[in-house]
Amino acid sequence: MKVKVESSRIVKPLYDAAAPAPEWMPLSVFDTATYDESIAIIYAFRPPNPPSAAMELGLARTLAVYREWAGRLGVGPDGRRSVLLSDAGARLDEAAVDAPLAAAAPFIIRRRPSPEVKRLHPSVDGAPAEEELLRVQVTRFSCGSMVLGVAAHHRVADGQATAGFLVAWGLATRRGGLLPAVGVPVRDRATRFVPRDPPLVEFPHRETEYKAPPPPAKIKSGVAGEDDDDDELGAAPAHDKIKMHKVHYTKDFVARLKSRASSGLPPSRRGRGYTTFESLVAHLWRAVTAARGLGAAATTTRVRIAVNGRARMRPPVPRDYFGNLVLWAFPRCDAGELVARPSHHAAELIHRAVAGIDDAYFRSFVDFASSGAVEAEGLVPTADAGEVVVCPDMEVDSWLGMSFYDLDFGGGCPLYFMPSYLAMEGTIFLVPSFLGDGSIDVYVPLFENHLEEFKKICYNIA
Structure with missing residues (x-):
């Protein structure tokens, strides 16, 4: 499967009024305890599919509501890990495959999934935190089918929140860039989870959510009692x-x-x-x-x-x-x-x-x-x-x-x-x-x- 990336650009939030001023939004204790990486998912859609301009407009409008995806991770003025709500934007890649989706279906649907599917979404390997927190790739096939690959940083949102964002993007695309006033996300992570006074730590959170940093060590093979001579070469x-x-x-x-x-x-x-x-x-x-x-x-x-x-x-x-x-x-x-x-x-x-x-x-x-x-x-x-x-x-x-299966671009x-x-x-x-x-x-x-x-x-x- 030969995937040709034809364009790559930054999509910034599009507001009805003046853009809000940049601000730091501290991550919650749940954000900082989760995986510090981007997670990639893949959708396939039958035709008809919307033109790229409609999808880009829908994304820009949705980013105006979900500002975190257009921000950048960093350390705020209070020293806390935060998202800078700077409207720097998300990345949108457009790609093409000169074949019908059926030709790629074995890579997607067969019992043994293939690494080939990684060509259908932006790379998640070693992406530095200062880069885009949301990167999407729209790949169009000769039959009119479309594959959407999404790489979203886990520190910004969990699976349920990410699914909600994607459903909203589909809705905005279908409505010509308009999102309803109801159903807007609750975005109060900086203030919602306040510790009790006095605090009450009733459970052992060391070695469950947190652990001491491990010393540098060779990667084990994963088989009980077995070492691998290749371990010193790293994870590959x-x-x-x-x-x-x-x-x-x-x-x-x-x-x-x-x-x-x-x-x-x-x-x-x-x-x-x-x-x-x-x-x-x-x-x-x-x-x-x-x-x-x-x-x-x-x-x-x-x-x-x-x-x-x-x-x-x-x-x-x-x-x-x-x-x-x-x-x-x-x-x-x-x-x-x-x-x-x-x-x-x-x-x-x-x-x-x-x-x-x-x-x-x-x-x-x-x-x-x-x-x-x-x-x-x-x-x-x-x-x-x-x-x-x-x-x-x-x-x-x-x-x-x-609600991942509820995504509908029209x-x-x-x-x-x-x-x-x-x-x-x-x-x-x-x-x-x-x-x-x-x-x-x-x-x-x-x-x-x-x-x-x-x-x-x-x-x-x-």
């Missing part, structure tokens, strides 16, 4: 051994997973079975652990699960809050026990861990992160984008229930939506299937020898 050799696979779980299969997991509940809980998420992650956790050959290993495995705080905090934070509002649950288990026991055991561990990330936990985190302990102890976030291998652990990013919702190719071993994405029938696509990057075993067992219900 590890990346070369990691392959991504896409698993498609039908609605019926997911229902059977839920039934199997929930059958182990005590009678008092039978009316409240495990959720789709709990059942599916339990299944994946056990399958990945077994595929890695850890079932007989004396090691602990855990799952890093992102938990959205909007509905968990009291009072609830508005759904359209723009920023990051995610912490993580860490269910853990002995690897041998996890594989040997039924799926309801893993589902219960996940259920309890996620339930524990409640309002008290979120408030405790705010108090700890605002206390000065992070700076005084030199702590760094455990959300580490440089961690190429997480074995024997697993990380799950669920995009189920988010020709209808996307034909397809997916994360970019991400060779980070053990970092798994859950995405609603493009079929729209309740099925789920799961993107699983593992070492190649582990992946072959995973493919043999990923449909086994136990």
Whole structure:
């Protein structure tokens, strides 16, 4: 697939009145605890698609509402990590492929996603923070189809907030650059999360959201007890051994997973079975652990699960809050026990861990992160984008229930939506299937020898 970038330009916010003055917006404690990198996603649209001028106008109008995406990361006058709301702009690239989308579909839709898809979005590798926080690439195919690749900095917004922005961009494009007065984002990250007086740190936030900075060390292969002679060369050799696979779980299969997991509940809980998420992650956790050959290993495995705080905090934070509002649950288990026991055991561990990330936990985190302990102890976030291998652990990013599929530039919702190719071993994405029938696509990057075993067992219900 040959992708030719034909133009690249900066799009600045377009206001109805005079542009507001530049200002520094401090990042919240949730922004600074998350990944310090851009995340790339890819959409595919059937024709008809809007002309570039309409999309650019819609983007400019939307940036006037979501000013952070047109700003730049830096350190504010108070010494805090902040976004300078300078209206410096977002980057828009236009590209073309001299072939129909069907020719590229194998790179996008097949079971083993290809690194080729990285040509369909701006690069996210090593982009300095002073560059654009939002970069998009519109790639048009000879059949009239369009692929939109978005690279958005995670410190600005989490998945739910980013999805809301993209839906607004589509709406502005459809309405000739006009956005309705209702449904504007809540942009009060600098003042919303105020620590309590006196603070009350009830939970251990060291080694959960924060950790001591690790000493320089060789990258491990990720296989228990095995070192790699290539480790001294850095992350590239590890990346070369990691392959991504896409698993498609039908609605019926997911229902059977839920039934199997929930059958182990005590009678008092039978009316409240495990959720789709709990059942599916339990299944994946056990399958990945077994595929890695850890079932007989004396090691602990855990799952890093992102938990959205909007509905968990009291009072609830508005759904359209723009920023990051995610912490993580860490269910853990002995690897041998996890594989040997039924799926309801893993589902219960996940259920309890996620339930524990409640309002008290979120408030405790705010108090700890605002206390000065992070700076005084030199702590760094455990959300580490440089961690190429997480074995024997697993990380799950669920995009189920988010509004990514609601993006519509005027020709209808996307034909397809997916994360970019991400060779980070053990970092798994859950995405609603493009079929729209309740099925789920799961993107699983593992070492190649582990992946072959995973493919043999990923449909086994136990």
